[in-house]
Amino acid sequence: MTAPAGISPEPRVAWPPGMVSGAPYWAYQDEATYRLEQKRVFEGPVWNFVCLEADVGRPGDYRTTFVGEMPVIVVRGDDGEIYAFENRCTHRGALIALDDGGSGAKDFQCVYHAWTYDQKGTLKGIAFEEGSNGQGGMPRDFDKAKNSPRKLYTTTLCGLVFASLSDEVPPIEEYLGEAILGRIERVLKKPVEVIGRFTQALPNNWKLYTENVKDTYHASLLHLFFGTFRITRLTQGGGVLVSEDGGHHASYTIDAPGDANSQEYAKQGIRSESKGYRLRDPSLLDSVDEFGDRIQLQILTVFPGFVLQQIHNCLAVRQILPKGVGQMELNWTYLGFADDTPEMRKRRLKQANLVGPAGFVSMEDGCVGGFVQRGVATAGDEFSVMKMGGDGTQTDTTRATEASVRGFWKAYRNLMGI
Amino acid sequence: MGAMTDRGTAPAADLAARLIQLNSEYARAIDDARFEAWPEMFFEDCLYMLTTADNHAAGMPAGLMYADSRGMLFDRISALREANIYERQRYRHIVGLPAVLSAADGRVRTEASFLVVRIMRDGRMDVFATGRYLDLVEADADGSLRFRERVVVCDSNRFDTLVAIPL
Ligand code: FES
Ligand SMILES: [Fe+2]
Numbered sequence: 001m002t003a004p005a006g007i008s009p010e011p012r013v014a015w016p017p018g019m020v021s022g023a024p025y026w027a028y029q030d031e032a033t034y035r036l037e038q039k040r041v042f043e044g045p046v047w048n049f050v051c052l053e054a055d056v057g058r059p060g061d062y063r064t065t066f067v068g069e070m071p072v073i074v075v076r077g078d079d080g081e082i083y084a085f086e087n088r089c090t091h092r093g094a095l096i097a098l099d100d101g102g103s104g105a106k107d108f109q110c111v112y113h114a115w116t117y118d119q120k121g122t123l124k125g126i127a128f129e130e131g132s133n134g135q136g137g138m139p140r141d142f143d144k145a146k147n148s149p150r151k152l153y154t155t156t157l158c159g160l161v162f163a164s165l166s167d168e169v170p171p172i173e174e175y176l177g178e179a180i181l182g183r184i185e186r187v188l189k190k191p192v193e194v195i196g197r198f199t200q201a202l203p204n205n206w207k208l209y210t211e212n213v214k215d216t217y218h219a220s221l222l223h224l225f226f227g228t229f230r231i232t233r234l235t236q237g238g239g240v241l242v243s244e245d246g247g248h249h250a251s252y253t254i255d256a257p258g259d260a261n262s263q264e265y266a267k268q269g270i271r272s273e274s275k276g277y278r279l280r281d282p283s284l285l286d287s288v289d290e291f292g293d294r295i296q297l298q299i300l301t302v303f304p305g306f307v308l309q310q311i312h313n314c315l316a317v318r319q320i321l322p323k324g325v326g327q328m329e330l331n332w333t334y335l336g337f338a339d340d341t342p343e344m345r346k347r348r349l350k351q352a353n354l355v356g357p358a359g360f361v362s363m364e365d366g367c368v369g370g371f372v373q374r375g376v377a378t379a380g381d382e383f384s385v386m387k388m389g390g391d392g393t394q395t396d397t398t399r400a401t402e403a404s405v406r407g408f409w410k411a412y413r414n415l416m417g418i
Numbered sequence: 419m420g421a422m423t424d425r426g427t428a429p430a431a432d433l434a435a436r437l438i439q440l441n442s443e444y445a446r447a448i449d450d451a452r453f454e455a456w457p458e459m460f461f462e463d464c465l466y467m468l469t470t471a472d473n474h475a476a477g478m479p480a481g482l483m484y485a486d487s488r489g490m491l492f493d494r495i496s497a498l499r500e501a502n503i504y505e506r507q508r509y510r511h512i513v514g515l516p517a518v519l520s521a522a523d524g525r526v527r528t529e530a531s532f533l534v535v536r537i538m539r540d541g542r543m544d545v546f547a548t549g550r551y552l553d554l555v556e557a558d559a560d561g562s563l564r565f566r567e568r569v570v571v572c573d574s575n576r577f578d579t580l581v582a583i584p585l
Contacts, residue, residue: 196480224501281489334480358482358581366580
């Protein structure tokens with residue numbers, strides 16, 4: 001293959017080493033980069049969120065999910081351990097399990113030619129292994145165990161299950177660091193119950209959503225619902241914690257008594273201040289301080305694709321899954337605690353209006369990624385500007401910073417080696 | 419014509435006609451962007467919920483939208499009009515014929531399937547959602563039918579980009 005005369009493939013603009021206060025837009029567009037992410041990020045030394053422990057509560061319970069784009073089966077073994085392995089038959093590559101999940105699985109059989117795998121993903125059975133009537137069959141020296149799909153390490157934390165392809169990944173507690181770990185334990189302090197699941201298909205590269213979740217700067221500017229109802233404001237107490245490696249973050253707002261600073265928005269003439277907009281039924285915002293620390297909102301990410309959300313009493317986890325360069329899926333799992341009173345459960349159902357694909361404060365996050373993806377269509381060689389709050393990735397007590405977004409790029413560049 | 423006006427079938431035919439009218443008004447209100455007419459079709463004390471077939475079958479109570487008062491429905495519309503940011507879009511509802519599941523003491527349990535095409539500002543059209551409406555319908559003081567409950571059960575659990583306008 002030769003390029004037509006006079007046309008050579010355009011080299012991508014170089015990304016200055018160590019630069020995290022700007023990202024080149026080719027990072028959301030480039031096929032080769034996307035393929036490299038699968039190897040170096042998702043299959044690298046990271047912990048990928050795969051499911052809840054509650055999803056695989058009993059031996060034989062299993063769920064199918066993804067690590068990046070790799071299809072994965074997560075199963076609770078009869079020995080009580082949680083195993084994860086690639087959902088790919090080693091014969092000729094078919095998916096092994098086709099459903100979202102199930103129970104009572106002693107083993108898994110590929111539908112194509114009936115090769116079977118045990119709960120750990122080890123190849124155990126080959127149909128007609130000895131051939132038939134003395135003819136055909138597999139070579140005698142074929143080692144089944146060595147021909148198993150890739151197995152993942154698993155770990156659990158506060159009812160969450162994470163998986164990793166890499167033996168270099170540190171234990172989850174160390175991976176997260178003390179500060180982020182404490183922020184997860186703060187929310188997931190007792191057994192949870194799933195109260196709903198939804199998938200949102202987003203027309204953008206997965207990193208645009210990750211940036212958005214980490215971006216504390218946009219919250220009160222893009223989301224009018226927040227600003228108007230004083231759910232969060234830059235002027236309120238709060239901040240952002242960023243892990244040492246930059247990859248994980250937790251942003252939070254503290255319910256500050258009074259609202260002396262609220263004039264700042266009106267003064268700046270920012271769109272999100274709209275006078276006279278009141279709820280007819282404010283029971284939506286009737287929240288209780290169930291964690292006893294006045295933190296009314298906490299958004300937390302675990303690199304590369306996990307989000308834990310506490311917005312008042314609305315609890316959810318989100319799994320970010322890439323689906324091609326310009327597509328992704330966001331899996332929402334809405335949670336309650338197993339010991340919720342009926343009143344608390346009802347409160348969570350009402351507050352769920354705030355989040356998800358139809359959320360009063362999160363619906364915009366579903367479309368802004370697409371606005372960027374389309375906006376940068378021919379700007380692969382340009383860079384974004386992420387200089388709010390300087391160019392560091394440090395923990396801060398203001399939300400008017402892009403520190404945690406820069407943190408993401410720091411961890412990303414480090415793993416990608418770009 | 420004589421057989422059509424048989425005393426035994428007339429009330430059922432009348433009810434079916436009124437439910438069809440109710441469903442068409444509902445679809446027209448949303449598709450014509452007369453969103454303020456939408457809460458008016460519910461009782462003050464009501465349930466509107468938007469969920470999926472999987473959640474519904476598993477008895478999971480959370481919805482993408484969840485309102486237990488007409489006030490909450492109005493708030494949905496205020497947010498849609500004044501707060502939320504989304505690209506200009508419209509829906510086109512195609513609502514199937516309602517099946518009456520039960521009718522007693524003025525309470526009618528009924529179900530109808532729907533298909534909603536979303537039309538974006540650039541002209542793109544997609545099948546945005548299909549599913550069924552699970553309704554509890556009653557007559558108000560004036561004798562007009564209103565929703566006591568409308569549970570929107572979408573066939574798919576995958577939603578494209580965002581759900582701004584109620585289904
Ligand atoms: S591809 Fe699975 S058994 Fe052949
Ligand atoms: Fe947001």
